[in-house]
Amino acid sequence: MEHCRKLTLEGSALPFDLDITLRCGQVFRFEKIGRWWCGVLENEVIRIRQEGRDLHFAGTTEDQIIRYFDLDLDLEGILRGFPDDPLLASAVRHAYGLRIVRQPAWECAASYIVATFANIPGIRTRIRLLCERFGEEIRAGEFAFPKPGTLASSPLCDIRSCRVGYRDRFLCGTAGMVSNEPGWDERIAALEYRDARRELMRFPGVGRKVADCILLFAFHRFEAVPVDVWIDRIMRTHYLEEGGRYSYDQIADEARAIFGPYAGYAQEYLFAARNQIKK
DNA sequence: CTCCAGGCAGCCA
DNA sequence: TGGCTGCATGGA
Incomplete structure (x- = not known):
């Protein structure tokens, strides 16, 4: 090296x-x-x-x-700008210094498509297998993330052999759309949050949550609040009316109302501290 | 072994 | 629009 x-x-x-x-x-x-x-x-x-x-x-x-x-990014300013809230404050203390990484858009999209309905260790295994099978070997035993064109032209059975299960056709389908539109990410980046999310959701396997993950982790739209089962639980238990019926968008809107323009960052700190937050 | 996970698409009313 | 259901898989 x-x-x-x-x-x-x-x-x-x-x-x-x-x-x-x-x-x-x-x-x-x-x-x-x-x-x-x-x-x-x-x-x-x-x-x-x-x-x-x-x-x-x-x-x-x-x-x-x-x-x-x-x-x-002035992270200190963002954290200081959070509302005075003991739960969020403890999460910030617990994960102090966490920064949202600027992921390449395609890698982020593909990763979160295969991340649905799975746990993090399993996701890591899948992505490692995808890279080993479809990524360019840039050094002995080190692989680049697969190019969309490679996945788009690969048989579904080959993709599924990376243990992605039923997500094989989502990954392949999105890979095809992405590889057919160079500059898709710049097009998304130019849109308002709502329009950007709607456009991302045209990709197979990309729903509200995955779209929010892509917007937050790749495009750094900090108003994007991915609501997975953990955030759903935390919001319902600590920030919403007990027993109320809330849709995904209502929970995300509440998070934006409570946490402000960097609600996505607040979400990430709460997620990072999820195992320390009592139910 | 059972339970659950950074949810989605496809239905149906 | 909103609620329900099937889904592949592996880690804990």
């Missing part, structure tokens, strides 16, 4: 916690080996570790690190 660089975090880059950021379940391909996190960024194998304010990394540029981890 090429030589290691160092980036000292300061200003907007604080707070930042690499472990929490890569462990919280927003990304599925990073793996911690010893003290190093190893993963693939833009077809480059990278490794990175944090020691206090120092970020040591290899395999990519400082600009890419800053962009991927969104270190120019």
